[in-house]
Amino acid sequence: MTDTAFDTTPAIDPAALKVSDEVAIEISNMNKWYGSFHVLRDIDLTVHRGERIVIAGPSGSGKSTMIRCINRLEEHQSGKIIVDGTELTSDLKNIDKIRSEVGMCFQHFNLFPHLTILENCTLAPIWVRKTPKKEAVETAMHFLEKVKIPDQANKYPGQLSGGQQQRVAIARSLCMKPRIMLFDEPTSALDPEMIKEVLDTMIELAQEGMTMICVTHEMGFARQVANRVIFMDQGQIVEQNEPEEFFNNPRSERTKLFLSQILGH
């Protein structure tokens, strides 16, 4: 992957963005197995409110699995995950509470193809938050304007380009007013010219102080937006650091190898 998508984006200063002391997510000593396969080993991670974290690592290293554990799309088997003060257990109430505070965007957008863009955005607020329809529509239009596609509101997902679909997916998550956003390779399925429009949307989110955890290979995005880059390999967090340090002085051999492959030199 390259950082070319960022050449034209006005630079922001990651240091200027506020990170509070308040803990948003705390993962301690978390393990997960698929059958006998140990996918996640002793994961320890504390995320403060307002942090923008980028997770990188080779394919199959468990990046997706880890962030999917945070909203219980995957179940962890040992250790603790505490999101916004609520511990993830098999208790449905806790899961509901956490899911309504944590938004997620997927590689393949996963918009609902039988619903219009607007209906995609109002579905969860109406059925989960019990928002009156009119209010839900207003909120949806607000966020659709924010991702710059209000004029597509009455189309169906199949009629939009990939970049537009991913921005709708972001708007759909935002309609639930989440305090934390998870992104799992949001730009990997997109053509280069569409990557920028999605990343721009994400940068804007970051500037507004959203807590973000983002699995991505867009190293330009990591340099520009992240306050911390995490490198995972074989189910472990191998290294984490500020972007500059991470890219310029990687400590472990595995990180160096990965960076040399991904940056193409």
Add this chain to the structure above:
Amino acid sequence: MTTLTDPPAESFKLSMLVYDTRYRSITFQILALVAVLLLFGWLTMNTAQNLNDLGKEPSFSFLGESAGYDINQRLIDYSSQSTHLRAAFVGLLNTLLVAAMGCATATVIGVIVGVLRLSGNWLVARLMTVYVEMFRNVPVLMWIVLCMAILIEAMPPPSAFRGDDPDATMKLFDSVAITNRGVYIPEPLFSRSLGDFHVGAAFDVSINLIAILIVLGASIFVARGIARRADAKQEATGLRPRTWHTRLAVIVLPTVVLLAILGFHLGYPELKGFNFAGGTYMRNSLIALWLALSLYTAAFIAEIVRAGILAISSGQTEAAAALGLRNNRIMSLVVLPQAMRVIIPPLISQYLNLTKNSSLAIAVGYMDITGTLMGITLNQTGRELETVLLGMLVYLAISLIISGVMNWYNNRVKLVER
């Protein structure tokens, strides 16, 4: 007149009929049509010739003759003096009745079983698998006969309802009696009749019924108009007037008033002597056929529903779950509406199968179109060709209507793609 963009005119050559893609398919379709017409013409002439030789000229005049047999389950008036045509019509209505009831219940059971088969609960999923395998691997005829046998053996005879301390009692506030002859239920009655409307010489349709249907239809039309006005207002001002209560009133009130004017009341079944009188009833043959057809077809529908659900990618479920929707909502709001597109085409053929399988009614003595027209009427009049042709035409018409309606529905819910 030719414009600049027109291609240069091409002279037509005979070989283009075969080699030019513009004409090729038309040529072959015409050839095939001619061949089929010739074949049919030859078959018809041949049959007519043979029947002539036997001294049996094809004729449908038997339909006007008196049928001379009784039908014990019927939706319209009929007696043994009625014509064969009317007997056939009673049979047709019986076929439609069991087919409609069967399709409805089979769909409900099928969807529930199909969803439960995918449930995380091991026991429930296994039980549903057992149900599906049991029903779809045994011929439906056996299920029909078995249901009949169970109903006859397990239900109390009407005499059990007699006496001061009866062995059996009526259910639902003394309005329903379940016996080994059938189920007796209240019937709708009118104390004032507007008379009958004569269709041809043979059929009378109650004007009460027509009046009710017209009033109901008109009310629904008006209610939809109100809803459309509300839509328009919402679009213009952003505020939607609250109209559901006026709409409900518009639909319900006129019909209720009309029912009151016509003196609508229920006639309850009552034990008179050795049997129930009053009310209306479903014979065991109808119930057995309905049950067996529903359960049998539901097993197939369950498989179709399961396949349809599995065809929806797990990404859809995950996205919905990540938004905080619970499992039952994910199923009803996200998965099933999409699965419908995969489910409907095979569902159509299950409806058609059920309708055609209903001709097995003859095994339990339920008088459907097969039992009347192609059963007793055929035996009495010896008109094999005519009755079978008519019967086939009837089933063909029913099937075409079912697929027409379902295809229309399928087109309406199709996904919008680019």
